[in-house]
Amino acid sequence: MYTFSNNLKIGSFIAMAVGFICLTIGFVTAPSTVEEAKAIVAAAHDDGHGGGHGEEATGHTEEDAHGAAASHDESHDAAHDEHLLHQLQNRPWSALYVAAFFFFMISLGVLAFYAIQRAAQAGWSPLLFRVMEGITAYLVPGGIIVFVILVLSVLHMNHMFVWMDADVVAHDKLLQGKAGYLNPTFFLVRAAIFLGGWIFYRQYSRKLSLAQDESEDNTNFVKNFRWSAAFLVFYLVTESMMSWDWIMSVDPHWFSTLFGWYVFASMFVSGITVIAMISIYLKSKGYLENVNDSHIHDLAKFMFGISIFWTYLWFAQFMLIWYANIPEEVTYFVARLEDYRLPFFGMLAMNFIFPLLVLMNSDYKRVNWFVIMAGIIVLLGHYLDVFNMIMPATVGDQWYIGLPEIGGILFFGGLFVYWVFNALTKAPLQPKRNPFIEESRQFHY
Amino acid sequence: MASKVIQALYTDDDVLMHAVKKVRAEHHHIEEVYTPFPVHGLDKAMGLEDTRIAITSFIYGCLGLTVAIVMMNFIMIDDWPQDIGGKPSFSYIENMPAFVPVMFELTVFFAAHLMVITFYLRSRMWPFKKAENPDVRTTDDHFLMEIGIHDNEKELTDLLWGTGAVEINVTEKES
Numbered sequence: 374m375y376t377f378s379n380n381l382k383i384g385s386f387i388a389m390a391v392g393f394i395c396l397t398i399g400f401v402t403a404p405s406t407v408e409e410a411k412a413i414v415a416a417a418h419d420d421g422h423g424g425g426h427g428e429e430a431t432g433h434t435e436e437d438a439h440g441a442a443a444s445h446d447e448s449h450d451a452a453h454d455e456h457l458l459h460q461l462q463n464r465p466w467s468a469l470y471v472a473a474f475f476f477f478m479i480s481l482g483v484l485a486f487y488a489i490q491r492a493a494q495a496g497w498s499p500l501l502f503r504v505m506e507g508i509t510a511y512l513v514p515g516g517i518i519v520f521v522i523l524v525l526s527v528l529h530m531n532h533m534f535v536w537m538d539a540d541v542v543a544h545d546k547l548l549q550g551k552a553g554y555l556n557p558t559f560f561l562v563r564a565a566i567f568l569g570g571w572i573f574y575r576q577y578s579r580k581l582s583l584a585q586d587e588s589e590d591n592t593n594f595v596k597n598f599r600w601s602a603a604f605l606v607f608y609l610v611t612e613s614m615m616s617w618d619w620i621m622s623v624d625p626h627w628f629s630t631l632f633g634w635y636v637f638a639s640m641f642v643s644g645i646t647v648i649a650m651i652s653i654y655l656k657s658k659g660y661l662e663n664v665n666d667s668h669i670h671d672l673a674k675f676m677f678g679i680s681i682f683w684t685y686l687w688f689a690q691f692m693l694i695w696y697a698n699i700p701e702e703v704t705y706f707v708a709r710l711e712d713y714r715l716p717f718f719g720m721l722a723m724n725f726i727f728p729l730l731v732l733m734n735s736d737y738k739r740v741n742w743f744v745i746m747a748g749i750i751v752l753l754g755h756y757l758d759v760f761n762m763i764m765p766a767t768v769g770d771q772w773y774i775g776l777p778e779i780g781g782i783l784f785f786g787g788l789f790v791y792w793v794f795n796a797l798t799k800a801p802l803q804p805k806r807n808p809f810i811e812e813s814r815q816f817h818y
Numbered sequence: 819m820a821s822k823v824i825q826a827l828y829t830d831d832d833v834l835m836h837a838v839k840k841v842r843a844e845h846h847h848i849e850e851v852y853t854p855f856p857v858h859g860l861d862k863a864m865g866l867e868d869t870r871i872a873i874t875s876f877i878y879g880c881l882g883l884t885v886a887i888v889m890m891n892f893i894m895i896d897d898w899p900q901d902i903g904g905k906p907s908f909s910y911i912e913n914m915p916a917f918v919p920v921m922f923e924l925t926v927f928f929a930a931h932l933m934v935i936t937f938y939l940r941s942r943m944w945p946f947k948k949a950e951n952p953d954v955r956t957t958d959d960h961f962l963m964e965i966g967i968h969d970n971e972k973e974l975t976d977l978l979w980g981t982g983a984v985e986i987n988v989t990e991k992e993s
Contacts, residue, residue: 692915698904733876 388787395780399465410458459532463767465777466531472781477515482644483508491601496812510796516568527557536625567611574604586805623766638683646748666739667818673738684725712770723754826983828961837981852956875933882928886921
């Protein structure tokens with residue numbers, strides 16, 4: 374049995390507390406009137422002069438031109454000012470949402486990986502099932518938090534999803550056309566169905582997994598196999614729809630057919646990375662005696678392969694839109710290339726070039742600190758990926774990785790660590806009666 | 819290399835593995851082992867060095883990527899930068915997404931083909947090459963271990979019979 378180390382527990386509480394404070398500051402300092410919003414932008418502008426922030430320095434000239442243009446026709450610029458106010462108000466909400474979704478997505482990615490391992494009857498991974506089950510435990514609180522944020526959005530607490538605003542829809546033919554799918558009630562019903570299905574599978578599979586340890590035969594294992602295969606079908610459909618609903622719909626004028634796969638690749642690789650990192654951590658504490666280099670090697674191979682799969686989808690989406698350059702589609706990338714150049718290409722370096730070069734060598738995949746280092750970069754890269762998917766639509770060029778963003782990461786990171794490691798203490802870390810456990814114990818590559 | 823060799827035949831890969839370990843433990847140099855299929859772990863038991871073919875493949879891949887970039891930069895950007903369908907041919911980076919499929923394929927092409935050719939060269943395989951097969955049964959269901967003799971024929975024969983060999987031949991090595 375695993376005992377939750379006190380340092381880790383205290384660390385996760387501190388992270389949650391600090392994150393909560395940062396998020397609160399973000400919400401309190403968000404402007405509530407147009408005048409405050411303008412004052413904030415003007416202040417940020419002044420800071421840029423003396424400050425040494427590389428980011429602000431690059432965006433500086435644009436902002437200068439922008440300010441000059443704004444002062445020209447101040448009289449009929451009320452709409453623009455309101456837009457700015459909404460962007461600034463959205464910032465703490467988006468920071469909260471990006472971080473909440475990112476950690477939720479990790480546990481969902483792990484759940485998909487877990488179901489695949491069960492459905493494929495993989496012989497190497499049963500030793501890691503309890504680690505995966507521990508990580509997917511976060512699905513329950515993480516999913517509920519994401520759902521609550523969506524409900525608050527529907528209740529007009531923020532302006533992240535413009536199609537939820539009846540006034541906007543009234544003046545927008547495109548959104549009216551999509552209202553059959555994108556309407557608040559149906560949106561929440563769908564979200565509830567997705568989350569209900571995922572959480573049900575997670576809880577039921579965990580129950581069967583624990584029951585298998587105590588049982589006399591393999592009926593629980595076979596049942597789990599069947600449920601996992603069925604879950605994968607359900608997951609594939611719902612994950613795709615979830616990515617349209619929760620992510621693509623922040624840009625409701627834009628659509629992309631492979632978006633669901635793209636989001637899937639991102640969550641899958643983050644999930645596998647977290648499995649590898651937590652396994653290495655638990656092994657270093659002496660809790661996973663039977664996990665050997667070869668298991669880590671396999672996980673690192675998955676990290677490597679799925680990172681490249683992610684890049685493939687990223688590029689397939691980017692290149693098709695860039696090549697055809699149809700105005701209604703390309704605005705998505707124009708916004709990102711102009712205002713988000715560094716995070717946009719930085720994420721590509723972190724999610725593709727870095728794992729490509731670091732994890733290519735077979736020997737390096739067995740070196741624990743190499744896998745941890747690559748894992749940290751991959752996770753940061755995929756946080757940026759979610760950041761790049763949400764922020765341009767909600768805060769536009771008013772983005773910055775500051776207190777609310779870091780607060781969001783700390784808060785949900787702390788909650789994630791607390792919940793996952795707490796779940797790991799609930800059951801022995803090595804399944805007893807899994808039919809493949811001996812093969813997994815002997816696994817050698 | 820000894821001119822006379824002793825060839826021990828086995829009919830089971832597990833027996834062969836144990837024999838190889840035993841012969842190595844007695845400090846005899848195994849010149850070659852012939853098997854009808856890859857025996858997992860045989861290279862480790864024989865103490866062979868790891869292959870470096872993956873490293874050559876990586877280098878060939880880098881070469882292929884360079885060839886693709888240099889070629890397309892010359893053709894599309896330097897030599898005749900036409901406006902083809904509004905694609906920006908002012909610099910390589912501006913039109914790069916359109917070149918990526920070619921860059922990728924040439925990387926894979928060079929990495930794969932040059933590695934295969936390297937493999938053929940290093941393992942001396944080519945059409946019309948005379949097969950180096952001491953016993954035809956080794957391509958079907960027998961395993962053969964070949965050890966050079968240095969005035970120790972009797973000792974080696976006893977050792978090999980002890981490891982479960984089904985047949986032992988002493989022959990002149992033609993080279």
